[in-house]
Amino acid sequence: MQELLRTISLTDYNTRVVVLGVAALGLACGWVGTFMLLRKRALMGDALSHATFPGICVAFMLFQLIADGGGKSLPVLLSGAVVSGVLGVLCVMWIRNQTRIKEDAAMGIVLSVFFGLGTALRGIIQKMPGSNSAGLDGFIYGKTASMTSFDAWLIGVIAMISCGVLLLMYKELKLLCFDESFAKGVGFSTTRLDIVLMGLVTLVTVVGLQAVGLILVIALLIIPSASARFWTDRLGVMVLIAGLIGATSAVGGALISAVVPNTPSGATIVLTSFGCFLLSLIFGIRRGLMIRQRTLRKAQQEILLRAKL
Amino acid sequence: MTWTWTTLDTWIVVCAAMAGMACAVLGNFLVLRKMSLMGDAISHALLPGIVAAVYPDRFANELADVLSGLPVREYLPPG
Numbered sequence: 001m002q003e004l005l006r007t008i009s010l011t012d013y014n015t016r017v018v019v020l021g022v023a024a025l026g027l028a029c030g031w032v033g034t035f036m037l038l039r040k041r042a043l044m045g046d047a048l049s050h051a052t053f054p055g056i057c058v059a060f061m062l063f064q065l066i067a068d069g070g071g072k073s074l075p076v077l078l079s080g081a082v083v084s085g086v087l088g089v090l091c092v093m094w095i096r097n098q099t100r101i102k103e104d105a106a107m108g109i110v111l112s113v114f115f116g117l118g119t120a121l122r123g124i125i126q127k128m129p130g131s132n133s134a135g136l137d138g139f140i141y142g143k144t145a146s147m148t149s150f151d152a153w154l155i156g157v158i159a160m161i162s163c164g165v166l167l168l169m170y171k172e173l174k175l176l177c178f179d180e181s182f183a184k185g186v187g188f189s190t191t192r193l194d195i196v197l198m199g200l201v202t203l204v205t206v207v208g209l210q211a212v213g214l215i216l217v218i219a220l221l222i223i224p225s226a227s228a229r230f231w232t233d234r235l236g237v238m239v240l241i242a243g244l245i246g247a248t249s250a251v252g253g254a255l256i257s258a259v260v261p262n263t264p265s266g267a268t269i270v271l272t273s274f275g276c277f278l279l280s281l282i283f284g285i286r287r288g289l290m291i292r293q294r295t296l297r298k299a300q301q302e303i304l305l306r307a308k309l
Numbered sequence: 310m311t312w313t314w315t316t317l318d319t320w321i322v323v324c325a326a327m328a329g330m331a332c333a334v335l336g337n338f339l340v341l342r343k344m345s346l347m348g349d350a351i352s353h354a355l356l357p358g359i360v361a362a363v364y365p366d367r368f369a370n371e372l373a374d375v376l377s378g379l380p381v382r383e384y385l386p387p388g
Contacts, residue, residue, distance in 0.1 A: 043346060101340075102340075102343050102345075104343055104344070104345045104346050105340050105343075105345040107345075107346065108345040108346055108348075108349060111349075112349075
């Protein structure tokens, strides 16, 4: 109980760092995820996050060879993640544009092949003499407990950058999501806007890897924005709600993972955001189940009434 | 490295080949139906079921621990 109170009241410096870090991450993921969801590219984040894994492994191996035993430098690992993540997205786009394979199949191919390559490389790393690959598992399942203040700052800066870009390009991205051909018609380059959006997703995903892990980071991109969709029909409101839900569920999940022993933070964050999703699904005032039932009943009654008259 | 091929290895290869064949046959329809990622979703959804099936007692206890604020334990078999 004492432990619980201490965690929830944020007395410890470590808890404060972790909570602030994941809150910034949840907010940024919610904001970026909204645009991804509306652009119908929600699963691109999944392909991207899986594609970062071989990059992390290669960066680890290279750095292990160059600087003896220094393979766990976070900036190096994350830059490896960016390189292979971008490579994965480019592969998806190339397959989609150059062959008759559809986007979903292309994403399936890329995410499984890249993740398979990463798993194979991880097996090799474990056999490498003198290397401790324990840090790599944190990238797969997420490990907020080990977050340092540097990581939290990194997440905060990236979150601020992505939210800033979204605010600056709000109008253009809105156009891209809702009426692509009109955006083209008035002279915006949809390719360039797509690249901006994918770049933001890459940044947010890569800094999010540490907190929730590469398997589950997609949840922070999709679930908050999908939940926000139940509450409103306006994009601005939806973005704000998605950010709120993302931050709340990330913080809630991190706290649960700190209090309950042996729970990886990625899992608890996903389950917390699923709780938010369930609430929105039922009680959402625009598209929730309850409101839909009520409007359906009203319509039926009206039809019955008219039939009687 | 010495490598001896055992009967078990034969069975492993046979299993892998059969799984590959079955998946490839069904995969045609998934790709044409544009539902390739459905397999991904289903395979990930299997995991909680597998965990519950491998450790039924531990799973129930852990669940009870997590939900210990609620009167769950009374409805579970003892142990």
